[in-house]
Amino acid sequence: MGVLVPSTLDDAVAALREHPDALVLAGGTDLMVEINEHVRRLRGDETVVAVGRIGELRTWSHDPATGTVRLGAGVTYAELARPPLADLLPALAEAARTVGSPQIRNAATIGGNLGTCSPAGDGLPVLTALDATVELRGPAGERTLPVRDFMTGVKRTALAPGELITAVTVPVLDGWQGYAKVGVRNAMVIAICSACLAVDTPSRSVRLALGSVAPTVIRAEEAEAFAADAVDWDAGTVDDAIATRFGELAAAASRPIDDHRASAAYRRHAVAVLARRLLRRAFPER
Amino acid sequence: MNETYHLHVNGTRYEVADAWLGESLLYVLRERLGLYAAKGACEQGECGSCSVLVDGELVCSCLVLAASAVDVPITTVEGLAEPGSPTDVQRAFVDAGAVQCGFCTPGLVMAAHALLERNPNPTETQIREELSGNLCRCTGYGRLVAAVQQVAVERGRRSS
Numbered sequence: 095m096g097v098l099v100p101s102t103l104d105d106a107v108a109a110l111r112e113h114p115d116a117l118v119l120a121g122g123t124d125l126m127v128e129i130n131e132h133v134r135r136l137r138g139d140e141t142v143v144a145v146g147r148i149g150e151l152r153t154w155s156h157d158p159a160t161g162t163v164r165l166g167a168g169v170t171y172a173e174l175a176r177p178p179l180a181d182l183l184p185a186l187a188e189a190a191r192t193v194g195s196p197q198i199r200n201a202a203t204i205g206g207n208l209g210t211c212s213p214a215g216d217g218l219p220v221l222t223a224l225d226a227t228v229e230l231r232g233p234a235g236e237r238t239l240p241v242r243d244f245m246t247g248v249k250r251t252a253l254a255p256g257e258l259i260t261a262v263t264v265p266v267l268d269g270w271q272g273y274a275k276v277g278v279r280n281a282m283v284i285a286i287c288s289a290c291l292a293v294d295t296p297s298r299s300v301r302l303a304l305g306s307v308a309p310t311v312i313r314a315e316e317a318e319a320f321a322a323d324a325v326d327w328d329a330g331t332v333d334d335a336i337a338t339r340f341g342e343l344a345a346a347a348s349r350p351i352d353d354h355r356a357s358a359a360y361r362r363h364a365v366a367v368l369a370r371r372l373l374r375r376a377f378p379e380r
Numbered sequence: 381m382n383e384t385y386h387l388h389v390n391g392t393r394y395e396v397a398d399a400w401l402g403e404s405l406l407y408v409l410r411e412r413l414g415l416y417a418a419k420g421a422c423e424q425g426e427c428g429s430c431s432v433l434v435d436g437e438l439v440c441s442c443l444v445l446a447a448s449a450v451d452v453p454i455t456t457v458e459g460l461a462e463p464g465s466p467t468d469v470q471r472a473f474v475d476a477g478a479v480q481c482g483f484c485t486p487g488l489v490m491a492a493h494a495l496l497e498r499n500p501n502p503t504e505t506q507i508r509e510e511l512s513g514n515l516c517r518c519t520g521y522g523r524l525v526a527a528v529q530q531v532a533v534e535r536g537r538r539s540s
Contacts, residue, residue, distance in 0.1 A: 096383070097401045097447040119445055123425055126443040129402055130423040136402040144448035172437075195513025196491070198425050200437040201444075281512055282426060 096141045103150045103231070106258055109143045111233045114256035116141040120168060121201035123194065124210045151205070151260065156182055161266045167205025167259045171217075175199060183264055185223070185271035185290050189216040192275055195282055205259045208244065211251045211310070218245065218311040219290035220273055222303035226264045232257030245310040269293030270376040275305070276364045278355060286356040287364045289344070291372035298327045300376070302369060307348035307361050317343035317369065325377055332377035337370045344369035385447050389413065390459025396446065405444035406430045409456060417457035417486040428514035431487035432456050438494035440513075457486040460493065468531050469493055476527035480518035488514045492528050501532055 098116075100106040110116055119125050119142050129136060136142075145151060151168030163182050165174075171190040173179055180187030193199055193216050207217040208228060221241045228244045230237050233256045241262070244252050253259070271292035277283030288305035300321040302314040317340050324336045332340075350361035384397040387408070394413050404423070409415045409432070418441050419429035425440040432441045433455040461467045466474070469492045479485050488511065495502060495510040502510065507528045508521070516524060 095401045097385075097445065099448050099450060119448060122443040122445060122448075126404060126445060127424050129445075130404060130442060142401070142445065142448070144445060146448065147451070194425065195428065196494070196510055197428055197431055197438050197440045197513040198443075201439045 095136050095139065097144060098141065099144045099147055101147050101149075103148055103258075103260065106143060106145050106148060107231055107233075107256075109141075110256045110258055113141040113143070114233075116143045118142075118209065118258060119144045120146055120203045120206040120209075121170065121198075122146075123198050123202040124206060145258070154179065156266070162263050163266060164261050164263045165204050166261050167208070168203050169205075171199040171202045171204070172196070174204065174217075182266055183220070183224075185273045185292060186217060186220045186264065189220050189273040189275075189288075189290070192216055192273070192285075204262060208241070208259055208262065209251065209253070211245050211247075211249050213248060213308060213310055214285045214288070214306045215311075216273070216275065216285060216288065216305075219288050219303040219305040220271075220292075221262060221264065222311045222313060223271070223290040223292045223301040224264050224267060225301075226262050228259060229261040229263070230254075230257045231260045236260075238263075242313070248309045267292055267294045269295040272372055272375055274368045274372055276368065284355070287348075287350070287361045287368065289365065289368040289372055291369070291376060293376050295327075298322060298325075300325065300373070302344060302372075304344060304348055304365055304369075307350040307365055309349075312347065312349075314344045314347035314369070317347060321373065326380065329380065330377060331380040332373060333380055337373050340373050341366035341368075341370035383447070385450050387413070387446065387449060387454060388452065389415065389454045390456060391453075399446070401445075401447045403446050404442050405432070405434070405446040405449050405454070406441040408446040409441060415456050415458050419483055419486060421483075426515070427484075427487075428491065429484055429487040431490040431514065433490060433494065438491055438513075455490075457489055460489070467493070468534060469496070469527070472527040472530040472534070473524075476523045476530055478519055478523040478527040484514055484516040484518075488516065488524060492524075492531070495528065496531060496535070500535060502528070504529070 151166040154165045171193045174190035207215045226241045275285040275288035292301045345362045345366040350358040421427045423442045425443045430441045435452040
């Protein structure tokens with residue numbers, strides 16, 4: 095078994111070219127849990143490429159001209175939860191604050207959240223609602239994918255062998271945005287359902303992404319279309335009946351399963367509650 | 381495996397030889413370097429008893445691959461102060477009755493130090509949130525919060 099600790103992105107890509115099946119290790123908050131629990135046994139010939147020291151992956155930039163924030167894959171949840179990133183991407187900050195503990199947030203990265211691609215990943219509904227794009231680099235060069243195309247299934251992504259997530263570019267929207275999740279306790283818990291709502295005021299549109307209720311994070315397109323039409327945009331308000339209907343459409347969009355954490359029926363109910371709550375936070379009652 | 385690597389812990393350079401490269405930093409600290417303060421309990425990053433500083437950041441050492449933590453400063457409780465000269469945080473923990481069985485104490489001392497570095501005057505809510513990654517089965521947390529508040533007050537008095 096080999097552990098490589100490249101200090102530049104080029105070195106990391108070269109290492110992955112040589113070992114395309116290598117495990118990529120960033121914060122370790124997913125991979126090390128699997129290794130510790132012996133779920134993933136490291137074979138004698140396996141390679142780990144640890145990318146946590148690559149400075150280039152830990153930087154971020156804001157481009158006011160395009161209205162986007164480009165986050166290096168190594169940006170941690172702790173950084174996302176504080177200013178200045180929290181001011182630029184408030185829903186992502188809200189999601190970041192729900193992730194684990196301070197110790198976890200100091201290590202866990204947005205790239206890791208994408209790479210693991212659990213439907214319960216807290217950053218993913220926000221990235222999905224905001225139509226983020228994921229940058230990849232590999233032996234064949236660089237490519238960019240919309241996050242919705244990057245997530246292909248439960249813990250499955252469009253990553254090709256030897257490819258590394260290098261960054262995710264997130265549009266900065268003009269409007270209210272927020273994240274909410276339900277778990278079996280109040281902290282340090284996986285989402286049994288989650289939602290991100292983002293308002294784009296200039297286009298008078300609402301985006302709603304749902305987590306833990308389908309194999310990947312999904313957008314609730316019918317709910318979004320309904321809200322765009324039904325919100326009183328001039329007054330910035332929403333009737334109770336509209337908020338309730340919005341929740342119902344969100345529940346209808348979800349395809350949850352029964353598992354040891356929650357039943358499908360509860361998840362559908364909880365999604366309706368979260369969607370209604372988020373819309374109510376975005377638009378007060380008339 | 382007989383790869384050799386080096387870790388910088390508490391200002392000392394340690395050689396780790398003949399180790400399985402998949403070992404966590406927690407394992408290496410305890411089983412290979414004789415630094416027993418960091419405790420192993422959940423090995424999932426949920427209990428915080430293994431908390432250390434890596435490159436100045438509070439993390440769970442059970443989730444750090446030791447062989448990847450090369451070339452960065454690592455600080456454990458043993459490195460916070462000389463034996464016999466506890467830090468103000470450690471003294472406050474004792475004074476406030478925040479040390480009962482002692483199992484959570486090293487992790488909590490690291491977390492309290494990290495919290496006060498970042499936020500010298502935390503509110504109670506902030507203290508509880510910043511210590512939320514450390515479980516304690518004995519104290520009910522009230523004494524831990526009181527200990528941190530005590531340090532914040534003392535440091536405030538010292539600097540004013």
